Amino acid sequence: xxxxxxxxxxxxxxxxxxxxxxxxxxxxxxxxxxxxxxxxxxxxxxxxxxxxxxxxxxxxxxxxxxxxxxxxxxxxxxxxxxxxxxxxxxxxxxxxxxxxxxxxxxxxxxxxxxxxxxxxxxxxxxxxxxxxxxxxxxxxxxxxxxxxxxxxxxxxxxxxxxxxxxxxxxxxxxxxxxxxxxxxxxxxxxxxxxxxxxxxxxxxxxxxxxxxxxxxxxxxxxxxxxxxxxxxxxxxxxxxxxxxxxxxxxxxxxxxxxxxxxxxxxxxxxxxxxxxxxxxxxxxxxxxxxxxxxxxxxxxxxxxxxxxxxxxxxxxxxxxxxxxxxxx
Numbered sequence: 001x002x003x004x005x006x007x008x009x010x011x012x013x014x015x016x017x018x019x020x021x022x023x024x025x026x027x028x029x030x031x032x033x034x035x036x037x038x039x040x041x042x043x044x045x046x047x048x049x050x051x052x053x054x055x056x057x058x059x060x061x062x063x064x065x066x067x068x069x070x071x072x073x074x075x076x077x078x079x080x081x082x083x084x085x086x087x088x089x090x091x092x093x094x095x096x097x098x099x100x101x102x103x104x105x106x107x108x109x110x111x112x113x114x115x116x117x118x119x120x121x122x123x124x125x126x127x128x129x130x131x132x133x134x135x136x137x138x139x140x141x142x143x144x145x146x147x148x149x150x151x152x153x154x155x156x157x158x159x160x161x162x163x164x165x166x167x168x169x170x171x172x173x174x175x176x177x178x179x180x181x182x183x184x185x186x187x188x189x190x191x192x193x194x195x196x197x198x199x200x201x202x203x204x205x206x207x208x209x210x211x212x213x214x215x216x217x218x219x220x221x222x223x224x225x226x227x228x229x230x231x232x233x234x235x236x237x238x239x240x241x242x243x244x245x246x247x248x249x250x251x252x253x254x255x256x257x258x259x260x261x262x263x264x265x266x267x268x269x270x271x272x273x274x275x276x277x278x279x280x281x282x283x284x285x286x287x288x289x290x291x292x293x294x295x296x297x298x299x300x301x302x303x304x305x306x307x308x309x310x311x312x313x314x315x316x317x318x319x320x321x322x323x324x325x326x327x328x
Contacts, residue, residue: 001028001068002068002070003063003069003071004019004029005072005098006030006031007028007029008038009038009180009183011173011226011229012073013180013328015073015229015234016047020046026066028049028051029047029050030056031050031052041183041328053094057097067107072112074094075146078143080281092146096150099168100163108165109165109167110233112170113171114172115172115290117144117148117172118144119144121289121290127246127296129245131152134155158243169236169244169245171233171245171248173229174222174248175221175222175249177192177224178225178226179226180226190206191259192321194263195263198267204260204273204274205275206256207276208276217275219288220253220290221256221259221289221290222291225311232246235300242301244300246300247292248292248297249306250306250307250309251293252309259313262314263313266317
């Protein structure tokens with residue numbers, strides 16, 4: 001059995017689809033569904049068990065013999081969440097519980113960190129998990145800090161003789177886009193929001209730059225197709241001797257204008273963009289540039305080329321956003 005926490009979420013549900021396509025795993029999901037349409041993300045999946053996160057410990061004990069691998073993707077992932085107690089409970093304490101349980105029972109743990117741990121990028125985007133390097137990173141919000149705090153805990157255990165899972169790997173996702181992100185609201189990708197505005201006959205909307213080094217729409221991110229993220233996660237699962245922390249991104253920063261123009265091209269329309277001020281409450285913490293260094297993942301053996309921005313956006317728009325059923 002494989003357990004995916006956050007399995008009804010964006011990346012988690014895409015991972016479930018990738019695992020199910022192999023036809024050889026019993027799949028379990030831990031997540032909150034709420035009152036919206038999040039359940040549709042997993043409506044097509046064959047699920048052996050579904051558990052609420054607050055009942056996870058008893059589930060683990062009940063399925064200890066059958067469970068082999070935990071993909072821990074569940075988290076409070078909003079970068080604007082201000083309830084730090086909630087963030088710590090979900091992103092640090094729960095992660096630590098799963099680490100300890102997997103270590104105690106010889107199970108494998110692949111968990112999601114975040115590119116938000118890099119803060120403004122002043123210390124670079126190298127997935128070096130040595131303690132001195134991690135100490136240089138300065139996340140800009142409580143979400144990024146919670147992920148960073150767990151990374152530092154893992155690095156300290158890994159550098160010493162602390163108990164660890166049979167396999168452990170932390171992954172830092174950059175700006176992921178693709179199907180099944182629809183429940184995320186304001187946190188969904190610019191691809192999704194641009195598509196929605198264009199279909200409503202409105203102009204695409206981007207943040208105006210408040211940094212003289214970047215033109216409006218010239219702010220840059222490492223945008224990565226969710227299918228590439230799934231392939232990287234499956235690679236880690238297929239290679240149980242691989243341990244460490246790894247960036248998962250395209251490896252190439254592109255501008256928000258590039259992204260927006262790719263959506264218009266996929267729709268066969270001429271670009272039309274308007275700019276609005278970045279909200280004051282996030283302006284001081286806004287990232288103007290991110291770019292994943294993915295050399296460690298390559299050295300570990302992941303050779304698959306990353307999908308280009310234009311190809312990924314075209315696939316998302318054509319195969320999902322413009323399809324009668326947009327869910328994977």
